[in-house]
Amino acid sequence: MGRTLKRTAAFTALARALAAGSRGGPALGTRVAAVPRMIRASMRGEYDGGLRLALMTAAVAYVASPVDLVPELMLSVFGLVDDAVVVTWLAGTVLAETERFLQWEKTRSPVVPGHVVP
Template sequence: MAKTGTARTTLRRMAAFKALGRAVTAGARGGPSLGARLGALPRMIAATVRGKYDGGARTLAMAAAAAYIVSPIDLIPEGLFLALGLGDDAIMVAWLAGAVLSETERFLAWEARRDAIVPGEVVG
């Protein structure tokens, strides 16, 4: 039973890393470049805080993941269980990177749709 769970976990990690790789190389395939995605991050946070963009829960989850990674409390598992302590951080970093890339791509698409709308009034 443990082997099956381990195999599933390994497959999930491999899928996450493949998705991360596709997201990083998306600029070469016509998607937003890594620089465009990272440049969109402050605008995404600002639009979320102002209530214009619906990314509140996702942005909060990404902030929590970043806080977990840099938290000094997380140093205790690294000191006691070196491989396991670093492993949970590696998984969290991979998830965070994928989430940031995915959400910034979603935000850039939202921005493009929003910018395409011409303000005005319907006269009828």
């Protein structure tokens, strides 16, 4: 049952992020360009996305890992299902997190010592 809930959450996140993009959300190029800024802001502690970035990195490592080839070899198509779920979750999370980061950038007030920037 836990796997079903995780799978449902992954597909829900992807559907929500794709629907947001069709409603005038950020373009894919804007999202991709935001990833390095998001990583930098998280590493500096300015943005609270550190845990989510760590989970996304772990998902990429899981899918790319040679250890993950064992289930694919033994279980053939069924071994690929876990990769499909992880990739779906990753895509949805990247879309949702980049949109959240872009919104955070918009609302963040830039501070220059001695000046207020509108």
